Amino acid sequence: MKLSRFARSTLGLATGLVLVLVYIPLLVVLVNSFSTSQSLSWPPPGFTTDWWGKAFQSQGALEAVATSVQVGLIATVIALILGTAISFALQRFAFFGRDAISLLVILPIALPGIITGIALNNFFRTIMGVPLSIWTIVIAHATFCVVTVFNNVIARLRRMGTNLEEASADLGAGVWTTFRLVTFPQLRSALFAGGLLAFALSFDEIIVTTFTAGVGVTTLPIFILDNMFRPAQAPIVSVIAVVMIAVSIVPIWIAQRLAGNEKIVR
Amino acid sequence: MNKASDVMSRRDAAAVPQIRDTVARRGSVFLSSHPRTRLGLLIAAPLTWLVVVYIVALVALLITAFWQVDGFTGEIRIDWTLNNIVTVVTGELYHAVTLRTLGVAIAVTIIDIALALPIAFYMAKIASPRMQRILVIAVLMPLWASYLVKVYAWRSVMSGEGILQWFLNPFGIEGPGYGITATIITLSYLWLPYVILPIYAGLERVPDSLIEASSDLGAKSWASIRHIVFPMILPAIIAGSIFSFCLSLGDYITVNIVGGASQMLGNLVYTNVGTANNLPLAAAVALIPIVIIFGYLFAVRRTGALDNL
Numbered sequence: 001m002k003l004s005r006f007a008r009s010t011l012g013l014a015t016g017l018v019l020v021l022v023y024i025p026l027l028v029v030l031v032n033s034f035s036t037s038q039s040l041s042w043p044p045p046g047f048t049t050d051w052w053g054k055a056f057q058s059q060g061a062l063e064a065v066a067t068s069v070q071v072g073l074i075a076t077v078i079a080l081i082l083g084t085a086i087s088f089a090l091q092r093f094a095f096f097g098r099d100a101i102s103l104l105v106i107l108p109i110a111l112p113g114i115i116t117g118i119a120l121n122n123f124f125r126t127i128m129g130v131p132l133s134i135w136t137i138v139i140a141h142a143t144f145c146v147v148t149v150f151n152n153v154i155a156r157l158r159r160m161g162t163n164l165e166e167a168s169a170d171l172g173a174g175v176w177t178t179f180r181l182v183t184f185p186q187l188r189s190a191l192f193a194g195g196l197l198a199f200a201l202s203f204d205e206i207i208v209t210t211f212t213a214g215v216g217v218t219t220l221p222i223f224i225l226d227n228m229f230r231p232a233q234a235p236i237v238s239v240i241a242v243v244m245i246a247v248s249i250v251p252i253w254i255a256q257r258l259a260g261n262e263k264i265v266r
Numbered sequence: 267m268n269k270a271s272d273v274m275s276r277r278d279a280a281a282v283p284q285i286r287d288t289v290a291r292r293g294s295v296f297l298s299s300h301p302r303t304r305l306g307l308l309i310a311a312p313l314t315w316l317v318v319v320y321i322v323a324l325v326a327l328l329i330t331a332f333w334q335v336d337g338f339t340g341e342i343r344i345d346w347t348l349n350n351i352v353t354v355v356t357g358e359l360y361h362a363v364t365l366r367t368l369g370v371a372i373a374v375t376i377i378d379i380a381l382a383l384p385i386a387f388y389m390a391k392i393a394s395p396r397m398q399r400i401l402v403i404a405v406l407m408p409l410w411a412s413y414l415v416k417v418y419a420w421r422s423v424m425s426g427e428g429i430l431q432w433f434l435n436p437f438g439i440e441g442p443g444y445g446i447t448a449t450i451i452t453l454s455y456l457w458l459p460y461v462i463l464p465i466y467a468g469l470e471r472v473p474d475s476l477i478e479a480s481s482d483l484g485a486k487s488w489a490s491i492r493h494i495v496f497p498m499i500l501p502a503i504i505a506g507s508i509f510s511f512c513l514s515l516g517d518y519i520t521v522n523i524v525g526g527a528s529q530m531l532g533n534l535v536y537t538n539v540g541t542a543n544n545l546p547l548a549a550a551v552a553l554i555p556i557v558i559i560f561g562y563l564f565a566v567r568r569t570g571a572l573d574n575l
Contacts, residue, residue: 008392012388019405041427042427085308085311088308110559121539207519224414237418238418241418248407252403
């Protein structure tokens with residue numbers, strides 16, 4: 001597009017400025033994780049690596065990570081199964097109430113977390129009479145993770161069409177064989193992307209988790225929230241924050257590679 | 267030679283498998299001739315899950331808004347009443363907090379759109395393809411950093427001894443500290459990528475040829491943007507605003523961490539469930555954001571924004 005040099009450089013400058021603002025808070029956390037100050041004061045009065053050592057020995061933090069990974073993995077598997085099934089149903093069949101169902105899939109993530117949270121808390125404790133535990137978190141997380149799998153898989157199904165599957169059936173393959181050898185390989189990367197997003201969503205969720213976690217069940221976000229306001233623990237929270245940002249590069253890298261591969265396939 | 271033909275015939279046998287009459291095969295035949303059964307099997311599990319876990323829970327919560335808590339025992343009594351709704355609709359506290367929450371959500375949305383438009387425009391229409399890829403990653407990256415970590419980061423930045431105050435000190439300016447301003451800044455920060463991405467995608471779909479045609483016909487670049495680009499990306503902008511508006515409306519953790527003593531609707535729901543142990547009133551308060559969100563979604567439905575999410 002033809003724009004004056006001035007307009008171009010202004011836009012470029014604005015973009016750069018906002019991105020700098022986006023990354024400054026994350027850098028502050030990185031620096032604070034080495035600071036000798038416990039009250040987040042700037043500039044740091046001195047530097048130490050003590051917090052890093054303490055964080056990796058903190059029993060609470062490590063257990064919280066283990067709980068979060070466990071919840072995330074199980075919720076992701078459930079979301080993958082339910083999300084894939086519902087994507088096939090909505091994409092390959094036309095039936096009454098289809099739009100209502102696609103709204104139903106989005107609703108758990110569209111309504112504020114606190115509403116989903118208290119609704120599920122009330123459902124588990126009062127209506128079902130089950131005590132809150134790690135499993136109630138898993139059920140809650142799976143419910144709002146379905147949408148990420150659904151979005152990815154249904155977009156892929158739309159693009160795939162049914163030609164290859166029909167060809168496979170014409171050549172004598174049954175429903176199962178066609179799914180295993182024709183449909184699934186085409187879906188694989190969409191399933192992976194959806195699963196990755198579902199896991200990330202579950203791993204990071206705090207509001208619904210607060211309302212569905214049993215006594216003594218601590219996921220990483222709950223641990224962070226509990227320790228954020230404790231002066232002796234706050235720097236450990238900074239360390240965890242830095243580690244989480246660093247680890248988050250892995251899914252970005254994988255997602256980027258997947259996107260790259262897709263472009264080549266297309 | 268003999269050996270080679272042996273291999274050949276074995277390969278032929280492998281290429282045309284015998285159709286064996288197994289249970290799996292029969293199931294497959296049955297499914298291919300009964301599409302409705304196929305649909306039923308596919309949809310049964312997810313639909314049951316979503317209806318039983320989510321819809322039942324949500325409807326039960328909304329019904330609870332019409333019950334009340336026994337003042338004596340603290341138990342919920344099934345006495346049908348409109349008291350909770352009346353309290354929420356007429357109570358001054360609820361008016362003030364609803365207006366404050368709406369104000370925060372609107373401010374966050376305006377700030378995010380104002381910040382997102384130039385970035386998205388630069389990414390989609392000016393940056394080289396290589397730069398474009400780098401910018402997309404740079405915008406996406408903070409999305410993967412944990413929500414709490416980002417709020418915590420702003421707590422450090424905004425702290426009385428934090429980097430913002432340190433930066434402002436030479437100018438003799440007092441930083442905003444923890445409060446509504448800090449909440450608005452933090453929420454804008456949190457939802458910015460969600461607003462940039464749909465607008466960027468919307469701009470990508472505007473063909474350059476249209477803009478060129480407009481300038482060939484004599485429009486200045488500002489006129490092209492206003493009359494050609496803007497109407498085309500309006501649904502995408504609204505899609506972005508759905509994220510920032512709805513997410514801000516329900517938030518209570520950010521305001522707890524950086525908002526000082528200020529309260530938003532989420533906090534009222536939270537305290538009514540927790541300390542006050544009054545689920546019916548909490549459910550009645552929860553109706554406010556639900557009504558606002560449905561109203562907003564209904565209002566923007568016709569713009570086609572929902573397809574741009």
